[in-house]
Amino acid sequence: MSAHRTAVREAILDATVSLAAEHGVLSVNMSDVAASAGVSRATLYKYFPDVQSILQAEHHRQMAGELEQLHSVKAAGGDPRRQLEQVLCIHAMMVHRHHDSAIAAVLQQSGALQHKEQFLEVILRKAADDGTIRTDIAPAELTRFCLHALAAAAQAGSEAEVDRLVRLTLDALEASAPR
Structure with a gap:
């Protein structure tokens, strides 16, 4: 049953x-x-x-899949830069695929964005502690930068363009990035 x-x-x-x-x-x-x-x-x-509750359930279904991916990256450990790259890719692809969906509206109303922000900040802090990314800007500020920069994935014409946005974001985070 x-x-x-x-x-x-x-x-x-x-x-x-x-x-x-x-x-x-x-x-x-x-x-x-x-x-x-x-x-x-x-x-x-x-x-x-009602329809709103269906949309919320769909949002939870999508977020569960994304969160599972994010947590598996975190649990796998390893190279902090590689972890950061994978997390940013997962986030950017979700933005790209669902930016104009009914789910995007529900996402804006939920606490999912705050959860993503907290999750990404932990990954960025780990990368900063490892010397993988710049330390002249606080991880909380870098988190907001990443999320806003990757919001551009919503207008990306292809997954290749999304990949380039992720690379650009990673380049801006580099420990040797210009100050």
């Missing part, structure tokens, strides 16, 4: 994201979600009370 519930929930989330992408967040309604997911409205309401 649990597998069935999970499959229905996933179908609802997928249908909502698809409808929001196709028609815009404001035009999504519960009837359309139910039809697109292949469930009755009664079934849909057993899972979610």
Whole structure:
């Protein structure tokens, strides 16, 4: 039974994201979600009370995947510069892929950005302590710089452009960067 519930929930989330992408967040309604997911409205309401709660659940699903990636990078340890590069890549790709999605609006309202900021600051502090990145600017300031610089990934035309933004950001963090 649990597998069935999970499959229905996933179908609802997928249908909502698809409808929001196709028609815009404001035009999504519960009837359309139910039809697109292949469930009755009664079934849909057993899972979610409204479209906003579906979007929040989708946000949590996406963030769980990203956080899992971030934590696996952190847990793997190793070279602090490589860790930093991987964390910035994960963040920039998420910004690039989801900047205009319904999820982006939910992300702005949640505490997810603060969590990312705290996570990145820990990685930057470790890299600074290791001498991998500059130490003339506090890790908290560098964190804000990175997040704002990589916000440009939202307008990137390709993943290659996102990669270049990450490289540029890393270059600005280098211990030997001009002062």
